[in-house]
Amino acid sequence: MDTQIDWGKLPFGYYPTDYNVRCEFRNGQWGPIEVSQSDTINIHMAATALHYGQEIFEGLKAFRGKDGKIRIFRLDENAKRLRESAKGLLMEPVPVELFEEMCLKVVKLNERFIPPYGSGASLYLRPLEIGLSPRIGVKEADEYLFMIMVTPVGPYFKGGFKNTNICIMRNFDRVAPLGTGRWKVGGNYAASMMPTHLAHEKGYSAVLFLDPKEKKYLDECGPANFYAIKDGKYITPKSDSILPSITNMSLMDIAREMGMEVEERRIAVEELADVSEAAACGTAAVCSPIGEIDDLDTGHKYIISKDGKPGPVTTEFVRRLDAIRNGEEPDTHGWCTIVE
């Protein structure tokens, strides 16, 4: 273990590790898995990834459990989602088995960077696939690079688990109604940078994007899905323009186990007046509870948290999911893959 690292203070940033793994698709097939110690790549300057945005990625985490074992959370779902993203951009889908083998390999190779149990930190895995072929006309590549880098990241809530405020603005869209929002495509994040920057400038932690067609319904919350608790039910937006969050999928199961009804449906902005809790959910934080949602166009402020503290349901969600990922509670769904 690398004793130099202050795990609890690590940001969500790039910290160099020992190895990354790579695999290239050439001549119609995936080649051997290559282990690399370099953190740069050498690609053609006309590669489709650079000019036409043929770039997709994933984000998942590995944890050191109470029993000392290493667990990767929902490896298979991330593998499947990357395949969906690839199909969306006419890229070569990475076989699930190859994705899984490479994740296990890169985690094992970088074992000394897996933060200790109880630190709240984890090892973040960032798989990405890019189009390599040189193109000047707009056309998909026929050669691809799939690689996985890893980096240790600190606990999301460094100053303790607490609410943040978010905002709604209608003068920016992250994605088009039937565009690339349902896939994890780099370009979506480029489009989110300006509105997110403006929200940060105004003191908000994120933008709650509305559906890009009618601007009436909730879509998602920056790089995370959105859910709320309304009349004791778990409600979360159903939309063609949001990324199907694996955390949200897991929380829906947990909510049902807690006896709650789950509704995945369109949620009108005005419904925010009647919710008792709301949160952004995703791999980074599990749940980031929301105190207030300000509609910057109408001036309406939706005060979600009456006492300024994270609600009981969100607090329990985070406790349960953390307990499963850390091996403190039985993994009854088979969500964790143990790295042997």
Ligand SMILES: Cc1ncc(COP(=O)(O)O)c(C=O)c1O
């Ligand atoms: C746009 C977007 N929505 C939702 C999520 C949450 O997805 P997950 O729970 O799979 O991390 C992410 C992060 O991956 C994201 O970037």
